[in-house]
Amino acid sequence: MPQIFRNASGGQIDRSKLLRFTFDGKDYTGYRGDTLASALLANGRRLVARSFKYHRPRGIISAGVEEPNALVELRTGARREPNTRATTVELFDGLEASSQNRWPSLKFDILSANQIVAPFLSAGFYYKTFKWPPSFWEPVYEKIIRRAAGLGRVAERADPDTYEKANAHCDLLVIGSGPAGLAAALTAARAGARVIIADEGSRFGGALLSERVAIDDKNGDAWTDAAIAELESMPQVRMFARTTVFGRYDAGTYGLIERVADHFPEPPAHTPRQILWRVFAKRSILAAGAIERPIVFGDNDRPGVMMAGAARAYANRYAVQAGKKVVVCGNSDDVARTVSDLGAVGAKVVAVVDTRADAHTADVGRPIYRNSVVRRALGGQYVQAAEIGEVGSGISTENVECDAIVVSGGWSPNINVATHLGQRPTYNPEVVGFTMPEKLGEMTVAGAANGVYDTAGCLQAGERAATVALSALGMTPKDAVVARDIDEGPHGNLEAFFHVTGAEGKCFVDFQNDVTDKDLKLAVKEGYDSAEHAKRYTTFGMATDQGKTGSLNGAAILADALNATIADVGVTTARPPYTPVALGAWGGHAVGAEFMPTRRTPMHAWHEEHGAVFVEAGLWYRPAYYLRSGEKDWLEASDREVLATRGSVGICDVSTLGKIDVQGSDAGVFLNKLYINGWTKLPVGKARYGLMLREDGMVMDDGTTSRLAEDHYIMTTTTANAAGVMAHMEYCHQVIWPELDVQYVSVTEQWAQMAIAGPKSRDVLSRIVDDFDISNEAFPFMGAAELTILGGMPARLFRISFSGELAYELAVPADYGIEAWKGVMAAGAPYQITPYGLEALGAMRIEKGHAAGQELDGRTTADDLGLGGMMSKAKDFVGKTLSGRPGLVDPMRPKMVGLRPTDTTQRVNAGAHLLPHGAEKVIANDQGWISSAAHSPVLDSWIGLGFVKNGRNRLGERLLAVDFVRGREYEVELVSPHMVDPKGEKLHA
């Protein structure tokens, strides 16, 4: 299909580069330099979308990011991207786009019948209709709404592209590269300031690219090209094209999204799709231009109705005619400029409609209707005629046949990004728009974004804003941006006009969310009389375009309905992002395995080689169990590991435990503050179990700490809490007890540590220690020593036990970890030493009634765990006072107990609640819960730990475990948590 709406010459497109693309499967062509929108228009493609609620036919109304209608699905497969604005998509060869929100096809959309039932789809429709009965919401209403009101479809496969995050710093960030932005950047850069200038477009120049402007005898392009070339030549300037400044955050922080490769079918090799920039700017200038607003008239959404500025942009930049027979309607001298630009590309202007009684546009040479307005667009899937009538008359007097209606209600300063920190814009009647106050922290608003619409004024405003910025930076401007001879079309003399009253048809205020003038009036009638309330009730301004085109018209209509002024009504709050930012960009590289850092112990490779199945413990990877050939599942492996350890000897990698080295003359005193039990009297060469509380009296962490010298302790924490305990220690020391002479450092990663447990553990270790008496007498339970092993390897040995067996923990510097592990394995071979993982470790600690993470959940006290007796009465410690609160010493609190199913074939699961037999299964009858569960091969039964009200005095009682999640119930008996070797005889052997 030929590009019948493309002029043979002109524009900034490269006619030597023909690009093929498809829309809804149909083949079209365009040129390099086109957007998808300009190429569709060149091909005469008007109908491009169906609207959100009514499924009305929609066309392209803008040429920029504000586009509310022409949202399309771009690409296919894993790169399919919904809701992209055709007006900002750069055309590339092979582009595939399709319309969305229609079924079965764009031309014939069954749900457009919604228009017929439109009276029921008015403001607050969802709130009014779908609230009863409540049981219908999820199964019925939500499904219907989602099918009917969805926008595009997201890709159903993982995004194959990469995204990056980066930071940049500058003296001045210039947002926008129209005349104001370029003048500002030039002024600041010439003075030596470090400048970043960003523009969302593929080329710099802003309005200079789309309007016919001659600066200093050059056409707009040439001046712009020279300005860009000068900026590019300066090393202190960074230029970001295809980059949107989407958010302003505190202290001069800005969010930018650079679309590095969106204009290619797929990113070139080693190139990210997009980069999310965080820019720290000492000063900024918002020169984001202005957004043209429509006039609200009947059926103003018919394909073929277009903004005048967009029609000029398509004519001047892309050599595309908005129509063959065009009606131009407006309320300022922009009308004349539009007529002239359209004529230049061969579009016939059949009527000029001006709301002003004294319109100066007599010289346009077309039939002119003064004091008149287009009251309604006639036609179905595209415009066929404009209904024209006098302003305020309430009647239409003439129909003019046309295929396009080009309309302007004036421009609204694009202040969006300036408002992100909460500053409110004020209504400026001279501008007929909302502008920002001058005092805006580090930001200055300049040019059209501040209501200045002529090129000379924008150049001056940019220069002035840069001078203000330079002065704040302590710099002085050097060379002025001299451009004083400017020739551009007529503009200005605007007379405010927002809304045709009494028009037939639907008068849309918010195209993207299908909100009409009637909806806003209804909202007011029903009491939603603030802009923020009306917005939420009608969803006006709440679509992805955030009401960029419609907000002032909406405010004007609300003001009318409320008998108030636009200033009284105000505008709704804009929030970042200015335009949608893909989630992939926020994720950057932090996806999949790179989502978090990975921590591996020094023995990781050995575990891998020996069949370990890993489990993530925080950032760590730990062996859960070692699966041997012939074993069918984790349970079989875990049971084997437990029995081997309890029967002979096992070895477990415990390097992930937090290790903190504490030194100084007050080290013991400091530990006294942190732990509920005492440390100053711990002899050198001894280890002790410690429990620490938060200041609110709840248990924070536990672990074993050993005294290596008078002023030297080595503390261990649980794997999960290592970082938190370190920060807690720093807080206690720096803030509460700074007078203490103590230093401490995390040595978690400096030491590899392994538990060697089981009745044969001493025999194994005796074979690798160098000249060290490891006998029970010389090195009893809770001994701690520094020694060497395997002929000179430095090591620390602790006789401590989590499994309840005769056991040791051996620590060596991390780089020796694998050698030490192999040495122990070799020494243990005669005893069939068995590596065990977290499952077996868990089973053994539950058999012994040792609390772990599931029990230390931030809601338990020391006494809840049965460790209340450890609390020293002789000293102060963190949490001492508040742990004495009445609620925390209530004997009826849930206390930790052991749990055994009365039917030993029943599996026990953590999470089940415990209730008396026969009691109604409601929370009021709840007696407690199961916190941990494991299979005990020793007892040949599932077992658990749990918390039961007053549990320690209820041993022997039977309760019903109710597991709503798994739909199971079984009886358990309350027992002592010490279910294996309750007297600890093995420990001391």
Added chain:
Amino acid sequence: MRIDCPYCGLRSIEEFTVRGELPKKRPAADAGIPAYVDYQYHDKNPRGRNIEFWQHTGGCRAWLMVERDTITHEIFSVTDVREAS
């Protein structure tokens, strides 16, 4: 937001961890439950200027007193708690 750490200079927010409002001094060991409840739970939570505890967790690990406006996030002063008297 950035915090000007007295040791590391102006650093980005993600290097810091906030603990909350600067509490009163930790009460004496025998001050009793009400004094500790006040210390632990009762914050002023003002709108506007406030002094907060932040730790430079991703840097020098110092606990800092940061005087900050809770509305604008403007930071007025940053002091190491050990330097503050």
